Amino acid sequence: xxxxxxxxxxxxxxxxxxxxxxxxxxxxxxxxxxxxxxxxxxxxxxxxxxxxxxxxxxxxxxxxxxxxxxxxxxxxxxxxxxxxxxxxxxxxxxxxxxxxxxxxxxxxxxxxxxxxxxxxxxxxxxxxxxxxxxxxxxxxxxxxxxxxxxxxxxxxxxxxxxxxxxxxxxxxxxxxxxxxxxxxxxxxxxxxxxxxxxxxxxxxxxxxxxxxxxxxxxxxxxxxxx
Numbered sequence: 001x002x003x004x005x006x007x008x009x010x011x012x013x014x015x016x017x018x019x020x021x022x023x024x025x026x027x028x029x030x031x032x033x034x035x036x037x038x039x040x041x042x043x044x045x046x047x048x049x050x051x052x053x054x055x056x057x058x059x060x061x062x063x064x065x066x067x068x069x070x071x072x073x074x075x076x077x078x079x080x081x082x083x084x085x086x087x088x089x090x091x092x093x094x095x096x097x098x099x100x101x102x103x104x105x106x107x108x109x110x111x112x113x114x115x116x117x118x119x120x121x122x123x124x125x126x127x128x129x130x131x132x133x134x135x136x137x138x139x140x141x142x143x144x145x146x147x148x149x150x151x152x153x154x155x156x157x158x159x160x161x162x163x164x165x166x167x168x169x170x171x172x173x174x175x176x177x178x179x180x181x182x183x184x185x186x187x188x189x190x191x192x193x194x195x196x197x198x199x200x201x202x203x204x205x206x207x208x209x210x211x212x213x214x215x216x217x218x219x220x221x222x223x224x225x226x
Contacts, residue, residue, distance in 0.1 A: 002029035005097040005124070006090060009033035009065070011049045011057060012188040013146045013165060014101035014127065014180060017139050019061070020195055021126040022099055031095065032064040034086070039069040047187045048150055048208075048215040053200070056220065060196040066090075080115070087119050097122050103132060103182045136179035140166050145192035145199070147218065154212045155185045162204050162216040189218050 005028045007019045022030050035054060038045045044054060051067065058065035068086055070079060098116065102108050102125050112123050127135060139146075146165040151158050156177050163169050165188055170179055177185050192199035205217030 003027060003097060004029055004031050004093075004095045005099050006031065006066070006095050007033050007063075008098055008100045009035045009054075009057075010101065010187075011035070011044055011047055011054055011190065012101075013139055013144055013190055014103060014182075016101075016144060016146075016190040016193050017135065018099055018101035018126040020142075020144075020193065023195060025126075028097070030063065030099075031093075032066060033058055033061070034066040034068060034090075034098075036068045036070050038072050045070065046150065047189065048210075049189055049218065052220060053189065053202070053218060056200045057190065057196075060198055060200060062197060083115070084119075087116070087121055091120050095121065097124050099124050099126055101125075101127060103127060103135070103180055104129065105182060132178050132180040132182060136165075136170055137167070140170070143192070143194050144190065146188040146190045147202070147204075148186050148216075149189045149218055150187040150213055150215045152185055152212060153209075153214050155183070156181075158214045160186060161207070161214055 005022065007015060007022065007030055009015050019030060022028055036045060037043060037051060043050055055065060068082060070082060098121055100112055100123060109125060109128070116123050148161055148163050148165060151161045160169070173179060181187065191202050201221035203219050203221045205219045207214060207216050
């Protein structure tokens with residue numbers, strides 16, 4: 001019997017590629033996605049993506065989506081209580097694993113493993129340790145289509161904001177920048193992928209800043225019509 005797994009979904013390329021990798025593994029059955037959103041802004045916390053876009057991704061993936069609302073600001077004790085309740089609820093539905101799209105940040109992996117220790121849910125990391133120079137090109141080659149929707153302006157020029165993540169983008173990146181933005185240099189939104197039923201039609205909205213992060217507002221193309 002396949003092991004039931006939920007995918008931690010950020011709306012970006014790394015979680016999408018981890019999902020794609022998992023779906024090729026006959027030992028697992030991905031039964032859904034879960035994503036935390038900032039309750040104050042109704043957007044994904046770090047990515048700034050609107051909920052309706054998140055829902056469109058889940059629809060195109062044909063997977064149920066669990067949206068977990070996090071207050072803003074949020075103390076650690078509040079966050080851990082919310083996530084603990086979520087873990088208990090999904091365990092009752094037979095979920096045994098959570099998957100994450102982390103690539104090489106040991107502290108992030110250690111945090112996830114520590115918080116799930118003894119919970120009855122095991123964390124797995126399908127794309128862990130793959131060199132980012134390699135996996136970034138594989139994503140592009142195999143049809144993962146993404147756009148940069150957030151940059152840390154202290155680390156990377158904001159000219160990379162709102163750009164398609166493709167070979168030209170990767171060739172133009174400064175050598176100091178990780179090709180997958182794993183150190184938080186940039187974040188992406190996936191609008192098409194090998195496992196999507198159909199692409200998500202998007203358009204680029206206004207830019208906005210929050211501290212040293214600069215975002216571009218991604219909108220559904222249909223939302224701009226009429």
